[in-house]
Structures are given as C-alpha cells and as structure tokens.
Amino acid sequence: MSDYGLLVIGSGPAGVGAAQAYVQAGGRGPVAIVTADIDAPYMRPPLSKEVLAGSSPAERTPIDGDLPDEVEVRLGASVTSVDLDARTVTAGGDTLSFDRLVLGTGAKNVPLPGVDADAETFSLRSLDDARRLVTAAEHARTAVVVGSGFIGCEAAASLARRGVEVTLVTSEAGPQVTRLGEFAGARITEWLVTLGVQVRTGVHVTGIAAPRTVHLDDGTTLAPDLVLVAVGVAPAAGDLLASTGLQLHQGRVVADEYLGAAPGVWVAGDAARALNAAAGRPIPVEHWGDAEAMGALAGSNAAAADGNQVAWDGVPGFWSEIGEHVLQYWAWGDGHEREEVVARTGGFTIWYADADDVVVGVLTYRADDDYERGIGLIAAAATLTEALAGRRVDEEDDEAQG
Ligand SMILES: Cc1cc2nc3c(=O)[nH]c(=O)nc-3n(C[C@H](O)[C@H](O)[C@H](O)COP(=O)(O)OP(=O)(O)OC[C@H]3O[C@@H](n4cnc5c(N)ncnc54)[C@H](O)[C@@H]3O)c2cc1C
Numbered sequence: 001m002s003d004y005g006l007l008v009i010g011s012g013p014a015g016v017g018a019a020q021a022y023v024q025a026g027g028r029g030p031v032a033i034v035t036a037d038i039d040a041p042y043m044r045p046p047l048s049k050e051v052l053a054g055s056s057p058a059e060r061t062p063i064d065g066d067l068p069d070e071v072e073v074r075l076g077a078s079v080t081s082v083d084l085d086a087r088t089v090t091a092g093g094d095t096l097s098f099d100r101l102v103l104g105t106g107a108k109n110v111p112l113p114g115v116d117a118d119a120e121t122f123s124l125r126s127l128d129d130a131r132r133l134v135t136a137a138e139h140a141r142t143a144v145v146v147g148s149g150f151i152g153c154e155a156a157a158s159l160a161r162r163g164v165e166v167t168l169v170t171s172e173a174g175p176q177v178t179r180l181g182e183f184a185g186a187r188i189t190e191w192l193v194t195l196g197v198q199v200r201t202g203v204h205v206t207g208i209a210a211p212r213t214v215h216l217d218d219g220t221t222l223a224p225d226l227v228l229v230a231v232g233v234a235p236a237a238g239d240l241l242a243s244t245g246l247q248l249h250q251g252r253v254v255a256d257e258y259l260g261a262a263p264g265v266w267v268a269g270d271a272a273r274a275l276n277a278a279a280g281r282p283i284p285v286e287h288w289g290d291a292e293a294m295g296a297l298a299g300s301n302a303a304a305a306d307g308n309q310v311a312w313d314g315v316p317g318f319w320s321e322i323g324e325h326v327l328q329y330w331a332w333g334d335g336h337e338r339e340e341v342v343a344r345t346g347g348f349t350i351w352y353a354d355a356d357d358v359v360v361g362v363l364t365y366r367a368d369d370d371y372e373r374g375i376g377l378i379a380a381a382a383t384l385t386e387a388l389a390g391r392r393v394d395e396e397d398d399e400a401q402g
Contacts, residue, residue: 161323259312339353
C-alpha cells in the first residue's frame with residue numbers, strides 16, 4: 001500500500017491546480033504536495049508588480065481556490081530523487097511512496113555568466129526572493145535591471161514607481177522585441193521612459209564585479225545600489241528527472257496531449273513540453289493561468305480511469321502590467337513570420353501570423369474586442385485576412401448551434 005494515492009511535486013499553480021482537481025474528481029487519497037518552497041502556496045504575478053512597486057506588502061497572496069483540507073502540504077521539502085519503478089520520491093530525508101505522480105516543478109531563473117561569487121545581485125522567482133528584493137529596494141536610490149523579458153520590464157517599471165532611478169540593460173534591440181516585434185518594443189520603451197527608466201538596448205553585460213559594478217560591452221560601467229538579474233528561466237527539475245527514464249526535451253518533461261509522461265505520471269505548467277491537441281504540436285508555456293489549467297487537467301486525468309483522459313487544447317495566454325499599462329496576449333508562443341499592427345482608439349492590436357498567414361498570436365493594448373476574439377481565431381487557425389476583416393469564431397459557433 002502506498003503512502004499516497006497522489007503525490008504532487010511543486011506548490012505553484014500547476015501543483016495546486018492538480019491537487020484541487022484530483023480531490024474534486026474523487027481521486028483516491030491520501031494526497032500530498034511536496035515543495036521546496038518555504039511559504040504556503042502563493043501567487044507569483046503580484047511580486048513583480050504591486051509588491052515590488054510598494055503598493056502591496058511583500059506578503060503571501062493565496063492562490064485562488066482553497067486547497068482541500070485533506071491535501072497535506074510538505075513545505076521546504078526539496079525532492080532529491082524520483083524512482084518511477086519503485087514509485088517513491090525522497091524529500092527532506094523521507095522516502096514517500098505513491099500510486100500516481102504529478103510533476104509541477106516549474107522553472108528557475110537562469111544565472112548571468114560573469115558575475116563574481118560575492119557580487120550582490122538579486123533575482124525574482126519566489127516570495128522569499130521578493131521579500132529580500134523589496135528590503136533592498138527600500139534602501140536603494142539607483143538600480144540596474146538586466147534583461148527585458150516580461151519580468152525585467154515589469155520590475156523596472158515597479159522599481160521606478162517606488163522612486164528608484166532605474167537603468168534597464170538589454171542585449172535585445174528593444175524590450176521584448178524578440179518575442180513581440182519592434183512595434184511592441186517601441187511602445188514598451190515609451191512607457192518605461194515615461195516612468196523615468198533609462199533603457200539601454202543592444203548592450204551585453206560582460207560581468208558584475210563585487211559588490212555591484214556592472215560592466216557592459218560598450219566599455220561603460222554602472223555602479224547602482226541594487227542589481228536585479230532577469231535574463232530568463234529554465235526548467236527547475238531537469239537534473240533531478242534526468243535519471244528517471246522520463247523523456248526530457250531541454251529539461252522539460254515530454255508529455256502526450258493528456259499531459260501523461262509515463263504510466264501513472266502526469267506533468268503540467270512550466271515543467272512540461274506537452275502536445276497541445278488544438279495546435280497539433282508540443283507547446284511549452286510559461287504562464288500562470290496555463291499552469292493552473294494544465295494542473296487541473298493533470299489532476300483530473302490522474303483521478304480518471306485510463307479511457308477517460310481529457311486532452312489539453314487551450315490556447316496559452318497572459319497579461320503583463322508595465323506600470324499602469326496592461327498588455328494582453330494569446331499565442332502558441334513558438335514564433336511567427338509576420339505581424340500586422342492595427343491602431344485602436346487609445347490603443348493597438350498586433351496580429352501575428354505564420355508563413356501560411358495563419359494567425360498564431362495576438363497582442364492587445366486597450367483593445368478588448370480583439371483580445372476576446374483573438375483566442376477563437378488562433379484556436380480555429382483563422383487567416384490574418386480574416387482577423388483583419390473582423391471575423392469572430394465564437395459568434396459563428398453560436399449561430400451554428402442556434
Ligand atoms: C515575479 C513573477 C511574475 C509573474 N507574472 C506573471 C503574469 O503576470 N502572468 C503570467 O501568466 N505569468 C506570470 N509569471 C509566470 C508564472 O508565475 C509561471 O508561469 C507559473 O508560476 C508556473 O507555474 P508552475 O506551477 O508550473 O511552476 P512554479 O510556479 O515555478 O512552481 C514550481 C514549484 O515546484 C517546486 N519545486 C521545484 N523543484 C522542486 C524539487 N526538486 N522539490 C520540491 N519542489 C520543487 C518549487 O518550489 C515551486 O513550488 C510570473 C512569474 C514570476 C516569477
């Protein structure tokens with residue numbers, strides 16, 4: 001007899017969503033979440049926004065929907081080995097056995113090369129990181145943020161909003177240009193500059209010397225009171241899972257459209273490289289809502305009989321807040337060939353298409369209508385011409401049904 005009917009590794013949205021859905025679906029207990037996190041499950045999105053800006057305290061915001069009482073949460077318990085044959089994991093010195101396993105191990109920040117071991121740099125992934133960063137920000141007059149992904153941009157805006165003089169340093173031609181294109185990059189730059197952020201593009205950090213001297217490849221140096229490194233993430237458990245026999249792709253666990261990675265093992269969220277049934281190809285995602293939804297699916301599939309598995313077919317998406325500006329995005333996220341910008345009253349929409357002119361993404365700013373119809377168009381593989389002509393898939397479906 002196993003210790004646990006379901007064991008979940010990770011207390012992010014994927015892990016919590018899985019435990020909630022498994023219990024709701026009547027899965028056999030006991031159920032436990034084992035997590036390296038020292039805090040009970042919490043929301044990450046506010047950490048780079050209102051928490052860093054100082055408008056909310058650096059405290060835990062619980063994840064939506066309570067965890068059922070019967071779910072045991074083992075905090076500060078890093079899993080150090082997983083044995084799928086013996087159906088056990090080792091965490092914090094204990095060996096726990098399971099019938100079914102959900103992997104929700106998420107991602108960790110990648111380090112910046114060339115940083116002295118004793119340099120004082122910060123990164124932001126956990127609530128504990130946020131507590132340390134906020135304490136440093138309270139005493140900082142100047143800051144350098146390295147990296148112009150969403151976390152770098154949000155953090156630069158938030159630090160500026162709390163009155164810190166911020167320089168954002170990026171090797172990209174503009175913030176987010178690689179993912180979202182030049183138009184979006186120019187708008188984000190404007191928003192950051194309006195908040196007082198100095199944006200230095202096309203420069204590489206060659207090293208950071210202790211305590212906080214940032215060397216750039218244009219020969220200049222910066223010596224701020226605070227350095228935040230936000231240069232991207234990598235799967236957190238690639239090394240841990242390498243010896244399990246699970247198939248990995250760049251550290252992510254390869255899964256079928258039911259999020260199954262091996263008999264009795266499911267994976268969800270940032271840790272997964274799962275086949276998306278609507279896209280017809282594997283889609284890696286790093287978004288909060290998708291991790292939650294994939295987790296819920298993994299949990300209900302873990303509770304269901306083999307023939308009753310439900311496929312993952314959601315179009316990934318997220319919102320990002322850069323100061324007071326909210327960007328909304330739906331996309332498969334694995335690239336585009338062209339983009340078409342449409343001006344909207346006080347805002348804009350960018351449609352992204354592949355080489356066949358099929359819509360693969362949409363970014364909107366104060367253009368809710370395009371955001372709402374965008375998800376349907378992406379799921380239906382509509383063409384760019386149809387998107388620009390105002391096609392709505394949801395209405396057509398309603399008409400067909402009515
Ligand atoms: C500051 C910040 C702001 C963000 N804002 C947004 C946003 O506005 N919108 C959006 O869509 N996305 C946002 N994201 C991204 C989003 O938070 C992630 O995509 C999401 O958290 C992924 O969920 P997950 O459950 O897969 O992994 P995670 O949330 O990373 O959770 C992984 C869990 O696994 C645990 N773990 C890992 N390895 C082990 C191990 N060996 N043993 C035990 N436990 C382990 C970790 O401790 C953690 O509890 C933000 C991320 C950050 C850091």
